[in-house]
Amino acid sequence: MKDLGQFRYFLGIKVARSKQGISLLQRKYVLDLLRDTGMLGCKPASTPMDPNLKISTESGDLLSDPSQYQCLVGRLIYLTNTHPDLAFVVSVVSQFMHAPRTAHMDAVYHILRYLKSCPGLGLFYSSSKQVGLSCFNDADYAGSKINRCSTSGFYTFYGDHLISWKSKKQPVVLRSSVEAKYRAMA
Structure with missing residues (x-):
């Protein structure tokens, strides 16, 4: 056994310690996700999903390659470990993994635009009682x-x-x- 000291990264989650408490962030993961999808220079969105959006199994045309959609949604599911604000919208878009359509992909792109507005958002656990x-x-x-x-x-x-x-x-x-x-x- 070897003591490696206090850990700073664990499975893509950055652990930042201070006297005030501990922060859990996935900023690098978000930036890598935006870079991989070509959304690094996109216009940010203020909400994870349009509140009036109602997508269904018939919304839009079928995607020719559903694997890209499935991969993106899988990466967003992992991101909910430190982004509880994404829990609902990711559960909505994950319902269409078997037959994704263009409207579903548009919803995923909207989530990515929201992440562009807050890549450093995460969880903070204060050291106070x-x-x-x-x-x-x-x-x-x-x-x-x-x-x-x-x-x-x-x-x-x-x-x-x-x-x-x-x-x-x-x-x-x-x-x-x-x-x-x-x-x-x-």
């Missing part, structure tokens, strides 16, 4: 145009520290928004 556990969840009632299933998500905080998050499409069609939020809470 934290108290209390808080959980937040939400669901969009029948948000999927494909099968009317809801998508729910949750965030769990210990004090000010985000410790767990997830966005998931519900497996069944629910009868009300209250039931969708109750199922998300469960």
Whole structure:
């Protein structure tokens, strides 16, 4: 065994330590992703997805090479380790991995434009004492145009520290928004 000291990078995640706390960032990963896709000089977007966008399995023409879409979405899934703000939008675009279309690829490009606006965004865990556990969840009632299933998500905080998050499409069609939020809470 050999002690290599405090680690700074782990699986593409930069760990920056200071007296104030620890930051987990994937800035280099984001910049490499933008460079590989040719989006390094693109115009930044202020949100990860257009709030009025409703994509379905019939939106646009089929892509001739779905592997590029699948690779990009896979890289975005890995990026959600330090970007919880991408959890919902990545769960939406990952639903179309089997037969991606041009509208789905446009949504992925919009996510990349959002990443251009905040490549250094990450998680910060302060060294100060934290108290209390808080959980937040939400669901969009029948948000999927494909099968009317809801998508729910949750965030769990210990004090000010985000410790767990997830966005998931519900497996069944629910009868009300209250039931969708109750199922998300469960």
